[in-house]
Amino acid sequence: MASGDDDDPIIEEVDVYLAKSLADKLYLFQYPVRPSTMTYDDVNHLAARIKPKQQRVELEMAINTMSPNYCRSKGEQIALNVDGTAYDETNTYTAKMMDKQTFSSIQATTNTSRYAAAVFRKGELHVTPLTGILQMRPSFSYLDKADNKTREREAANEGGDSSQDEAEEEVKAITVRFARPESEQARQRRIQSYEFLQKKQAEEPWAHLHYHGVRDSRSEHERQYLFCQSVDASENSELVKTPKEYLAMLMPPLAEEKVVKPVGPSNVLSMAQLRTLPLGDQVKTLMKNVKVMPFANLMGLLASGTDSTAVLRCIQQVALLVQGNWVVKSDVLYPKNTCSPHSGVPAEVLCRGRDFVMWRFTLERSVMRKEITAIIKLPPEDVKEFLEHVAAPRVNRGWEFLLPTDADFIKKHPDVAHRQHMLWLGIQSKLEKVFNCSKEDFMPKNSPQPEPVQISGEQRLKMAQERAQDHRSSLQKDLDAKRAGTGVRIKQEPVGEDEPMDTSSSSSSSSIPNGSVNGYPAGSTAAGFDHTNGNGANASSLELQDFVQKTFRKHFVLTLNEFKRLLNLHLASMPVGRSAFHSISDHMLQEAILLSPCRQILVPFPAQSKAASDEQKVFGLWETGEDFDKQRRLLYDLFTKNYRVRRNMVQTRLAQDFGDVSKADIDRLLSECCSSHAGMWYLKGTIQS
Incomplete structure (x- = not known):
């Protein structure tokens, strides 16, 4: 034993046989969420199915509902959420409780050439190659079904009248498009997309299997195939390899995989990889992925010590300034000789449409998709993609x-x-020529026309003095009218020269006035200031009162912010010079609403609410002369105690005060004054984002 040759003596020689009977159908199942001492051998297997090409397996196993560890109330609740109250053959849980669970497989490894199952018997080792190694984990697909049931119930409660961001037209024009030849680059993107992979996986049908337990006679019969069926000596060959060659056969050296590094920016570059690129490519990569970003955030993503001046030079090559933030240029997202993945529209047309959307956002905080689509005339899916980039x-x-x-x-x-x-x-x-629009079409509809930049300081001072004199005269006339008993209470309040009209629907708290481009006036046409006298103020109050009554007769409940938006749309739709009022303050709007048959509803918004002050001022129609006014007032009273209520709460309160109330009346009341979200009802415009 002293010599080196005797350090590792041979204890026993074993013959090794390669069994091939189950070589193409032997799988190893692993259960990583279960300890090895707790097997599923004695659990009742209800069903089994497999997709051989994808090596996907699903097993349905029974749950012991009589176990002391089983919570019956939870099991019944889960079954109710998934299947509802109605009985159907397609129900997941026919016993009205969660009495089974599904295990779904994922591949532990894609290369099983080095793995095999071996059995030892009578001094012989029989080895069978493995087809796949699968990890079986619990599937929670029943939760998706429960979510679908919840959404269906909410839609039924809403009665099909759900509030949308923008009302879609019932009648839509059909656009016929001819598919363009697909480029190789587009085909590769489509093949690698998640949607394509999901579709490909769904194409392979399930093959249903029958499960046999460990102690079943059929299982014992199948286990015999793990042994080599033919042991003819003529087929055996003596191993003539050297020990090193034999070891290399057993454990072949791992071939170094050649990792193809991306030739350009991609969505999967790490920050370490990103910072190896030139500064211009770093900025382009970040903007292409993020789409819109403040300059301070961009500097935070770059390496510390990066020169901000150099970053400014780079950012201007790949992005445009919108409301002080940088938005990636359209030609970066849609290079030449490409087309829309949705509709096949060429990149040049997409760039023009997206530039128009970005331009509108330099003028105002919010835009309407239907208005955008009507001008740029692109498919709705492309317009929606433009808006999702920046809004x-x-x-x-x-x-x-x-x-x-x-x-x-x-x-x-x-x-x-x-x-x-x-x-x-x-x-x-350029956009004016392409879309055949005038300068007025590019001005925001919710702010007055800006005055020219070239007005001198002396002219500004003179105009301000004239307005102040007119304002004093108007106040004196209003005072005389009150003394004479005319009852005129609402007066026109002139707006300062650089002060935006206070009917903007924007909730931004920025000091930059709406209707400007990056802090500069949006156009070069002077605003026509109309200094009205006392009669003009009276006319404006009458017209405003009429608009308030018509609007609340139609909408019943409005926030101050939403009312200002509707007023802006009304003003924008009127011909130039037809409107009796030129500038309106928030105080004037609220006074006009309260003088009409409307009341303010003091909704107790939560303390952490992020809604703007204009969104927390809620007004409701109080008096119409109908008996239904009493039910509407009762609803308002409920919302003074909580900012959201349940339908059964409204139904109970109505029954207490008015006796039996029909379902149609409750539906009418809720549809007129409320909006539904997640099973709760809110006054219109008060749903927190």
């Missing part, structure tokens, strides 16, 4: 710009803001 849908407000206006950047870099302003003016002139 988010808001209830009754269309699409609002994602980020607040970055006034700090504009003040810190006025030269960049001015350069971007001039660039936007050039883009506007």
Whole structure:
């Protein structure tokens, strides 16, 4: 035993046989969420199915509902959420409780050439190669079914009258498009997409199997195939390999995989990989993926110590300034010789349409998708993609710009803001020609026309003095009218020269007025200030009262913010010079609403509510002369105690005060005054985003 040759003596020699009977159908199942001492051998297997090409297996196993560890109430609740109260043959749980669970497989490894199952018997080792190694984990697909049931119930409670961000037209024009030849690059993107992979997986049908337990006679019969069926000596061959060659056969060296590094920016680059690129490519990659970003956030993503001046030079090559934030250019997202993945529209047309959307956001906080689509005339799916890049849908407000206006950047870099302003003016002139629009079509509808930049300081001072004199005269006339008993209470309040009209629907708190491009006036046409006298103020109050009554007769409940939006739309739709009122303050609007048969509803919003003050001022129609007014007032009273209620709460209160109330009356009351979300009812416009 002293010599090196005797350090590892041979204890026993074993013959090894390769069994091939189950070589193409032997799988190893692993249960990683279950300890090895707790097997599923004695659990009743209800069903089994397999997709051989994808190596996907699903097993249904019974749950012991009589176990002391089983919560019967929870099991019944889960079954109720999944299947509802109605009985159907397609129900997941026929016993009205969760009495089974499904296990779904994932591949532990895709290369099983080095794995085998071996059995040892009578001094012989029989080895069978494995087809696959699958990890069986619980499937929670029943939760998806429960969510679908919940959404169906909510839709039924809403009675089909759910509030949408933008009402879709019932009748839609059919657009016929001919598919363009698919490029190789587009085909590769489509093949690698998640939707394509899901569709491909769904194409392979399930093969249903019959499960046999460990102690079943059929299982014992199948286990015999793990032994080599033919042991003819003529087929056996003596191993003539050297020990090193034999070891190399057993454990072949791992071949180094050649990792193809991306030739350009991609969505999967890590920050470490990103910072190895030139600064221009780093900025382009970030903007292409994020779409819209403040300059401060961009500097935070780059390496510390990066020169901000160099970043400013780079960002202007791949992005445009919108409300003080940087938005990636259209030609970066839609390069030449490409087309829309949705509709096949060429990139040049997409760029023009997206530039128009971005331009509108330089003028106002919110836009309406239908208005955009009517002008650029692109398919709805493309327009929606443009808006999703830079905006988010808001209830009754269309699409609002994602980020607040970055006034700090504009003040810190006025030269960049001015350069971007001039660039936007050039883009506007091109868009006017392409879409055959006038300058007025590009002005925001919820703000007055800005005055020209070239007005001198002396002219401004003179105009301000004239307005102040007119204001004093108007106040004196209003006072005389009150003394004479005319009852005129609402007066017209002139707006300052640089002060925006206070009927904007924007909730932004930025100091930059709406209707400006990156802090600069949006156009060069002077606003026609109309200084009305006392009679004009009286006319404006009468017209405003008439608009208030008609609006609340139609909508019943409105927030101050939503009422201002409707008023802006009304003003924008009127011909120039036809409106009796030119500038309106918030105080004047609220006074006009309260003078009409309306009341303010003091909704107790939660303390952490992020709604703007205009969104928390809620007004409701109080008196119409109908008996139904009493039920409407009772509903308002409920909302003074809580900002959201359940339908059964409304039904109970109505029954207490008015006796039996029909379902039609309750549906009418809720549809007129409320909106539904997640099983709760809110006054219109008060759903928190």
